[in-house]
Amino acid sequence: MATTTDTNNYKFNHSMIRVKDPKASIKFYEFLGMSVVKHLQFPDAKFDLYFLSYDGPTALSHGNSTFDRQGVIELTHNYGTEDDPHTTRSTAATRSPTTASGTMKHIAFALDPDGYWVEIISRRRGSKGAEDPEEQGKGTDVGTYRMNHTMIRVKDAEKSLKFYQDVLGMKLFRTVEQSAAKFNLYFLGYPGSKGVPEDGFTADYEGLLELTWNYGTEKDENLSTMMGTRSRRALDIFVSISVDSLDAACSRFETLDANWKKRLTDGRMKNVAFLLDPDGYWVEIVQNERFSGQENF
Template sequence: MLQGPVLNHTCLRVKDPKVSIPFYEKHFGFVKQKVINGDSFSLYILGIPNSIEPGANWGAQSGLLELKHDFGSENDPNFSVNNGNDAPHRGFGHICVSVDNIVESEKKLLADGVQFKKKLSDGRQKNIAFVLDPDGYWIELIENGINKQEGKTDLATYKLNHTMVRVTDPKKSLDFYRNVLGFKLLTTLNFEEAKFSLYFLAFDDSESFVENVSTDNSQRTGILELTHNWGTESDPEFKGYHNGNTTEDGAKRGYGHICVSVKDPLEIVSKIDSFGSEWIQKYGEAGELGFFRDPDGYEIEIFHHGILPGTEVASL
């Protein structure tokens, strides 16, 4: 059973769950784990079975995708989401699914009519691809090589590998995610010609773990990727990134949050307070979950491992 903190889920708003859920089920092997119904919305929690830990509550799992549906959006011809990649409201970048055989996965997705933002043959990076989900969110594809077979791809090997957000100042963000929330730095990648850096973080409480030396993270789940475009931290004209939840200046909502699940949230509440993060809903004051902001204003949910007991799944 998991005891340490986990990156439990990533939340995305969707127009129509009757379109989005079958898309993730058919093309990436997700299975509905739980449905939570509110007064004006439903939350559909999806997971890929190979990443589900037997016997653990869903609140203690890693690598889940939460799709939020606000009632009525499916019938609104004007509804669309901000996918986080279009100026001037960039922020969230993508989720990433790792696959056993990326060449065969691309072939299958193309045959099924899935729209690609970037194919393997496009651009300089020939080992990654990007597809678009029904709402226009980007899904990166990388290869994990699990049980790889020539000429085949198996959904049972797929994993929700990481979630990417852009950050203004990596020093502040790394301080926050490492020293406040307890993430460990897996890998740093610097691209001098394009002037950006990628920081990959995850929770890892193994005694043998050494920070910033991991060479292959493709078989993991629950990774957070921070993208830093050089110079934003010192540019007085830079207005910051859109957090996916605000509607100022004509922005639309899309990305919701990541969620960190821990054994005892009260252990890190004081660290969040000491860092000076803004609470949207402080843990313990209005129930067993809380929401706060990271240095760029992205929302983070926190709850304890046992908050989602049971395995009941409601139909659409």
């Protein structure tokens, strides 16, 4: 295993969401073309983990080990929640690109069984990211799909961009300014061999992080961090970065005075660490198995 670390080797490996009924959730994400690439069971702690990814022949991470991928979704299921009447689900409707309400006609949103929003965008280039009208209605091939990005809402864009770029080594792929609506979008990721897109077209990538910033929130003293204001609990969602050397990466974070939620030496699990971003989102740090030559679990 490497004794040094290089952020060029890092990957935005997965996004974790907590689910009520894994059978229903897996069925939904399989409908979107994803596959379960790893299932970890922890009966003593009464929870299971399901890692889903696009894994067809043309998928960007096809055949890679679980933690040597980008764009993975981790479903965490605590035993018994599927039968818990107090665990509710969202009942909001989906929106199609042609729905009369709403002005953004080139995206759609579906809801998974737990009410998490899944944004649907086109990988085809067109005006303002829209699908070419000549291509509409020609069918779809789930084998070409990507788990493109995960969105988190941030209070102070400058602080968040500094954290994800300077501490985690991500690159800024694209900035979308919506001044009329008073918000900006920032897309970050690890470019790997593809490099950062020169034209800002990011729909063909996987494993990007979208930061959504509403103007003025950084000056709102009454607005707490994400974990103190959102309805979901702190552990209902987090993002995970895989690194070339877990020990060396954590040592590097120490030199940068990163804010820790869990160091490697804390708790029972000695093979994962957690940082806190400026809004209190948990960032898991795990070993990329390609560099260690062995499975993490």
